[in-house]
Amino acid sequence: MNNDKKILALFGLKWNPFLPNIPVEALWQPPGMDSFLYRLENMILDGGFALIHGEPGLGKSKTLQIIAHRCKQMSELRVGVMERPQSSASDFYREMGELFGVNLTPANRYGGFKALRERWREHIAKTLFRPVLFIDEAQEMTSACLNELRLLGSAHFDSQCLLTVILCGDARLPERFRADDLVALGSRMRLRMSLEPYDKNNLRDHLTFSMEQAGAAHLMTDELIDTLVDHCAGNPRVLNSMAAELLDLGGRKELNQLDGKLFLEVYSRNPRKRRMN
Numbered sequence: 001m002n003n004d005k006k007i008l009a010l011f012g013l014k015w016n017p018f019l020p021n022i023p024v025e026a027l028w029q030p031p032g033m034d035s036f037l038y039r040l041e042n043m044i045l046d047g048g049f050a051l052i053h054g055e056p057g058l059g060k061s062k063t064l065q066i067i068a069h070r071c072k073q074m075s076e077l078r079v080g081v082m083e084r085p086q087s088s089a090s091d092f093y094r095e096m097g098e099l100f101g102v103n104l105t106p107a108n109r110y111g112g113f114k115a116l117r118e119r120w121r122e123h124i125a126k127t128l129f130r131p132v133l134f135i136d137e138a139q140e141m142t143s144a145c146l147n148e149l150r151l152l153g154s155a156h157f158d159s160q161c162l163l164t165v166i167l168c169g170d171a172r173l174p175e176r177f178r179a180d181d182l183v184a185l186g187s188r189m190r191l192r193m194s195l196e197p198y199d200k201n202n203l204r205d206h207l208t209f210s211m212e213q214a215g216a217a218h219l220m221t222d223e224l225i226d227t228l229v230d231h232c233a234g235n236p237r238v239l240n241s242m243a244a245e246l247l248d249l250g251g252r253k254e255l256n257q258l259d260g261k262l263f264l265e266v267y268s269r270n271p272r273k274r275r276m277n
Contacts, residue, residue, distance in 0.1 A: 007251035017214035018244035024069045026213035027062050028206045036193050037070055040166075044077070047130035047153065047161025049188050052168040054195025057237030060168050063193070064136055067166065071132050078123050078131040086140040089148060096152075100131065116152060120162040130164045139169035143181045150185045197234025204229050206236055207243065219247075221259045228263070242267075 008016065015022055040050060054060055071079050080099030087095060090106035097104030097112060102119050104112035123131050133149075135141065153163035167173065177186025198206070204225060211219045220228075224246075232239035249266060250258045 007247060010251055010254060011216050011219055011247070013219070014215040016244065016247065017210035017216075017219075018240040018247060022210070022214070024065050026210070027066055028209045029066060030059060030063065030195070030198070031202060032193065033063070033066065036191065037067065039191055040067065041070070041074075043190055044071075044074075044129050044132060044164050047164050048190040049150075049185070050164070050166045050191035050193075051174065051189045052166065052193045052195070053171060053173050055171055055197075055235075057235040058195040058197065059236050060170075060195060061136060063195070064134055064166070064168050068134055074129065076127045077129050078127075080131065080133045082133065082135045085135050085137050085145075086142070087145065088142070089144050092145045092148060099133070113152060117155065117162055120153075124162065130161060132164045132166065134166050134168070136168045138167040139173040139176065143176075143179075146182060146185055150188065198236065199234070200229045203232065203234065203236065203239055207239065210240075219258060221257060223260045224258055224263055227260055231267075 004016065007013070015026075017026075043050065052060055052063055068079060068081065071077055078100065080096075082095060082099070084091065084095060089109070093104050093106050093109060093112045096102075096116060100116060100119050102112070102115045104115060106112070120131050123129070138146075149163075149165060153161055153165065155162055174186075176182055177189070207220075207225055207228065208217070211217055220243075228239055228242055228246075232242060246258050246262055246266060250262055253262075255262070
């Protein structure tokens with residue numbers, strides 16, 4: 001039995017609630033998520049662009065996981081996830097063809113353009129939904145590929161959308177849409193979600209929800225929860241990183257519960273580490 005399994009068994013955990021690979025059903029939903037999901041589901045009927053952005057560590061990728069999971073529950077909806085947003089235009093078309101089941105020849109970009117749009121029209125006729133494309137780290141996409149995406153999904157003199165695109169990226173992404181070559185795309189964002197540093201109540205909810213879902217609601221004392229929330233600068237990734245380190249040490253010490261003394265033992269002896277987190 002490895003150390004991770006020993007820790008889970010010691011604290012009665014189904015999984016480590018502070019690592020990235022927890023089940024999507026157990027993810028904490030940030031404030032405003034229900035409203036965003038409702039509006040997005042309506043948008044899928046008509047197509048268009050949605051934008052999710054925020055600083056690193058605020059839960060953009062987790063937000064995408066929740067949305068993708070919801071989309072996959074919609075009957076017959078075709079969902080694609082772009083794996084390499086930094087591609088050149090030729091590789092962009094190769095990946096789009098693979099995602100939507102179209103054999104494309106990058107040398108014949110016009111042929112690929114027509115084939116993709118025809119595939120999307122067939123999907124719309126069959127399901128009434130626009131196919132959905134997820135692009136994480138979208139700030140890495142070239143302006144040429146972003147504009148290809150805008151033109152691909154637009155039909156009948158921009159009066160009809162053939163695709164639903166969810167762009168997700170850091171704070172550089174909305175800034176890029178102010179540039180002359182991308183302002184046309186920026187003006188087409190039908191939905192926006194801006195992730196900001198969370199307040200203490202939200203972070204406390206996040207931490208307690210994560211522990212409850214993992215099967216150990218009393219893993220930490222209330223004092224430790226408050227201490228972690230006070231020291232993570234409103235950032236869930238920092239919060240989880242600190243909690244994961246304490247869980248690892250608590251497992252090695254075979255404690256019954258993680259408490260404030262453990263926090264002081266770890267972070268008082270190494271203040272630089274705390275600042276780096």
